[in-house]
Amino acid sequence: xxxxxxxxxxxxxxxxxxxxxxxxxxxxxxxxxxxxxxxxxxxxxxxxxxxxxxxxxxxxxxxxxxxxxxxxxxxxxxxxxxxxxxxxxxxxxxxxxxxxxxxxxxxxxxxxxxxxxxxxxxxxxxxxxxxxxxxxxxx
Amino acid sequence: xxxxxxxxxxxxxxxxxxxxxxxxxxxxxxxxxxxxxxxxxxxxxxxxxxxxxxxxxxxxxxxxxxxxxxxxxxxxxxxxxxxxxxxxxxxxxxxxxxxxxxxxxxxxxxxxxxxxxxxxxxxxxxxxxxxxxxxxxxxxxxxxxx
Numbered sequence: 001x002x003x004x005x006x007x008x009x010x011x012x013x014x015x016x017x018x019x020x021x022x023x024x025x026x027x028x029x030x031x032x033x034x035x036x037x038x039x040x041x042x043x044x045x046x047x048x049x050x051x052x053x054x055x056x057x058x059x060x061x062x063x064x065x066x067x068x069x070x071x072x073x074x075x076x077x078x079x080x081x082x083x084x085x086x087x088x089x090x091x092x093x094x095x096x097x098x099x100x101x102x103x104x105x106x107x108x109x110x111x112x113x114x115x116x117x118x119x120x121x122x123x124x125x126x127x128x129x130x131x132x133x134x135x136x137x138x139x
Numbered sequence: 140x141x142x143x144x145x146x147x148x149x150x151x152x153x154x155x156x157x158x159x160x161x162x163x164x165x166x167x168x169x170x171x172x173x174x175x176x177x178x179x180x181x182x183x184x185x186x187x188x189x190x191x192x193x194x195x196x197x198x199x200x201x202x203x204x205x206x207x208x209x210x211x212x213x214x215x216x217x218x219x220x221x222x223x224x225x226x227x228x229x230x231x232x233x234x235x236x237x238x239x240x241x242x243x244x245x246x247x248x249x250x251x252x253x254x255x256x257x258x259x260x261x262x263x264x265x266x267x268x269x270x271x272x273x274x275x276x277x278x279x280x281x282x283x284x285x
Contacts, residue, residue: 008250010250058223081279085279088279
């Protein structure tokens with residue numbers, strides 16, 4: 001086989017390995033971040049979103065913020081992941097943007113590492129509301 | 140650090156230039172081995188452009204040719220230039236490493252160059268910038284002011 005084909009095979013293997021590593025890291029971080037608590041929204045009866053961002057995050061400005069703006073009436077707590085490292089570490093934020101759907105009681109229900117489109121967040125919020133309703137009904 | 144207006148079309152043209160140059164070098168070198176010289180040249184272009192933006196070849200092509208003639212429309216975004224410059228510099232460094240390997244171990248040199256092209260393509264097509272993520276991680280660890 002010539003150099004080009006071998007190089008293609010090597011680069012392909014590295015890309016696949018990196019994709020696998022990213023998947024593993026994302027799952028591990030999500031597993032650790034689920035159920036983590038933060039300060040509950042004062043007087044909140046609805047789920048809310050923790051939005052980890054940073055000045056160096058371009059996707060946050062070009063994609064994530066317009067997606068969050070589509071969620072009418074949802075409280076979004078914007079957190080600078082560099083300035084508030086303690087909170088970012090608690091939710092295992094390893095990439096920006098990261099969005100966390102929190103229950104009204106301040107418990108993380110869904111964690112999205114990387115850009116999360118509006119429809120995905122809406123689904124997760126609906127799921128969180130259903131969970132809260134169930135909790136209320138059984139309380 | 141304050142946000143400034145960055146024309147993202149210039150970044151996209153830069154990424155397109157990186158992908159195109161590596162592909163020409165990669166495919167072309169199968170027929171004409173001399174085309175491999177494009178890889179060290181691209182490394183020099185990226186590294187020069189990182190430290191002196193007026194020497195960033197692909198961005199200058201955009202600002203001097205493509206934008207004035209309306210071939211590519213501008214896309215101004217409030218952003219910070221540092222992560223993008225860091226990512227470009229990282230690409231330049233990896234292409235420089237690739238260039239060192241091209242003669243003694245062409246497979247390794249070509250593979251590294253291909254990886255740089257893949258990452259430039261991922262940024263171009265999906266907006267995911269690995270260099271910017273590394274910049275964030277370094278900032279988080281206090282190694283740079285992110």
